[in-house]
Amino acid sequence: MTPLPPGPDGVVRSTWGIIRDPRGFFEKSVSRYGDPFLMRAMNGPVVVTGKPVFVEQIFRASPDTFSVFARDALIPLLGAGSLLLMEGTRHRAERKRIAPPLHGSCMRTYGNEMQETAQNAIAHYESGANFTGLQIGTDISLNVILKTILGADTAPLLSEFRHLTRKVLSRSWPILFFSPKTQFGFWGLSPLDRLRSAQEQLREKLRAELNRRGDQINHRDDLLSILARSTDDAPAPDFEDLADSIGTLMFAGHETTAVSIAWAFYHLLRHPVWLNRLREELDASDQQAETYAAMPLLKAIVQETLRLNPIVTEVLRIVREPFELGGYDIPVGHGVAAASCLTHYDADIYESPNEFNPQRFLDRTYTPSEYYPFGGGNRRCVGAAFATYELAVVLGTILHSHELELLDQREVVPVRRNITMGPSTGVRLRVRKRR
Numbered sequence: 001m002t003p004l005p006p007g008p009d010g011v012v013r014s015t016w017g018i019i020r021d022p023r024g025f026f027e028k029s030v031s032r033y034g035d036p037f038l039m040r041a042m043n044g045p046v047v048v049t050g051k052p053v054f055v056e057q058i059f060r061a062s063p064d065t066f067s068v069f070a071r072d073a074l075i076p077l078l079g080a081g082s083l084l085l086m087e088g089t090r091h092r093a094e095r096k097r098i099a100p101p102l103h104g105s106c107m108r109t110y111g112n113e114m115q116e117t118a119q120n121a122i123a124h125y126e127s128g129a130n131f132t133g134l135q136i137g138t139d140i141s142l143n144v145i146l147k148t149i150l151g152a153d154t155a156p157l158l159s160e161f162r163h164l165t166r167k168v169l170s171r172s173w174p175i176l177f178f179s180p181k182t183q184f185g186f187w188g189l190s191p192l193d194r195l196r197s198a199q200e201q202l203r204e205k206l207r208a209e210l211n212r213r214g215d216q217i218n219h220r221d222d223l224l225s226i227l228a229r230s231t232d233d234a235p236a237p238d239f240e241d242l243a244d245s246i247g248t249l250m251f252a253g254h255e256t257t258a259v260s261i262a263w264a265f266y267h268l269l270r271h272p273v274w275l276n277r278l279r280e281e282l283d284a285s286d287q288q289a290e291t292y293a294a295m296p297l298l299k300a301i302v303q304e305t306l307r308l309n310p311i312v313t314e315v316l317r318i319v320r321e322p323f324e325l326g327g328y329d330i331p332v333g334h335g336v337a338a339a340s341c342l343t344h345y346d347a348d349i350y351e352s353p354n355e356f357n358p359q360r361f362l363d364r365t366y367t368p369s370e371y372y373p374f375g376g377g378n379r380r381c382v383g384a385a386f387a388t389y390e391l392a393v394v395l396g397t398i399l400h401s402h403e404l405e406l407l408d409q410r411e412v413v414p415v416r417r418n419i420t421m422g423p424s425t426g427v428r429l430r431v432r433k434r435r
């Protein structure tokens with residue numbers, strides 16, 4: 001058997017490297033040890049690659065080749081009923097239930113909610129007010145998720161769910177996800193205890209809301225109601241599983257989009273040529289959500305933003321059946337990672353990879369192993385269509401009606417938030433209504 005590839009020593013150093021600056025750590029490792037290389041991190045050894053030919057092998061492998069990375073460590077945080085942690089037939093069945101309402105014609109219904117939410121969020125600021133892209137992105141994406149996924153349709157319900165969700169997020173410390181050793185109880189005071197207590201409060205609210213809805217769940221089109229009801233093929237899920245599932249959608253679907261909104265503002269404001277070109281198209285359009293979602297230029301801007309700033313810098317799997325990658329036989333139990341933060345900056349694929357240039361996405365398409373901000377294979381992000389739709393609608397709506405000024409004088413860099421990376425300053429902005 002070919003030995004594992006070489007890689008940097010030091011579990012603590014590697015774990016710190018990936019928490020603090022994954023792209024920097026990966027690039028340094030590749031230049032020293034080659035691609036793929038072996039990363040020894042607290043969650044176990046992982047063979048990392050950014051080469052499309054190997055990434056394709058990972059995404060095309062049969063689903064049974066892999067199990068979920070760090071599943072045992074994540075169960076206490078996300079719950080066994082989370083789609084992110086399911087495997088095999090249960091995973092396939094759950095995706096079949098969740099995916100349809102996040103695609104196609106449902107998007108048209110959600111699109112108007114998304115647009116209205118963006119309009120309200122920006123109208124909240126007086127001309128000349130300062131805020132961050134992350135703040136407004138979080139306000140918008142959280143409200144969108146709460147309205148469309150949870151179906152929170154009254155102001156008090158929205159505000160209560162918003163408060164409880166924020167509490168869960170603010171207690172989701174990165175270290176809890178990266179080291180199971182930090183997951184211990186201590187009289188209700190440890191980080192895990194505090195996260196659990198916030199999750200419990202959110203769960204109680206969900207339970208109360210479902211009780212309030214009663215039979216209405218059979219006629220409503222929010223995801224909570226859709227997932228809560230029985231179908232011809234399956235009985236209604238048990239409450240704990242449903243709460244895990246909804247919790248994951250809220251967690252996975254809100255912060256990722258919020259961060260992407262902030263990055264898109266950042267890049268557009270630093271590249272007025274693209275902003276002006278976009279404005280001309282927005283002004284000439286009918287300014288409807290559906291039109292924005294279908295506009296090739298907006299789509300290319302979103303794609304280029306996610307290329308430069310993949311919110312999840314690598315997607316991970318655990319090898320369950322012997323797997324060969326790049327001439328190495330990866331033993332069962334080892335991890336493999338497809339690192340988009342490496343692939344997306346590969347100069348053989350992307351000319352001048354550090355430049356923001358949406359034109360590249362207007363000129364050609366990239367394969368799923370050259371461009372994968374939403375991961376790939378059977379675990380590809382189930383909310384990808386929802387997120388790209390939302391990003392286009394939000395950016396189009398705000399940039400059509402308002403001028404934004406970038407207040408950050410220095411370069412904004414990605415920093416760790418939890419399992420995601422976000423802009424160091426949040427992207428500081430000043431707003432003015434457009435004439």
Ligand code: HEM
Nearest residue numbers: 084252253256257311312315374375376379380381383387
């Ligand atoms: C810009 C926004 C988003 C980004 C960058 C993003 C990225 C990702 C990535 C990289 C994965 C892992 C894929 C893999 O392992 O191959 C993932 C999985 C997932 N995402 Fe997203 N996501 C976004 C928005 C959303 C939204 C809006 C939702 C829900 C409404 C969502 C729900 C999920 C779920 C449930 C999974 C687990 C899928 C599975 O394991 O089968 N995401 N996402």
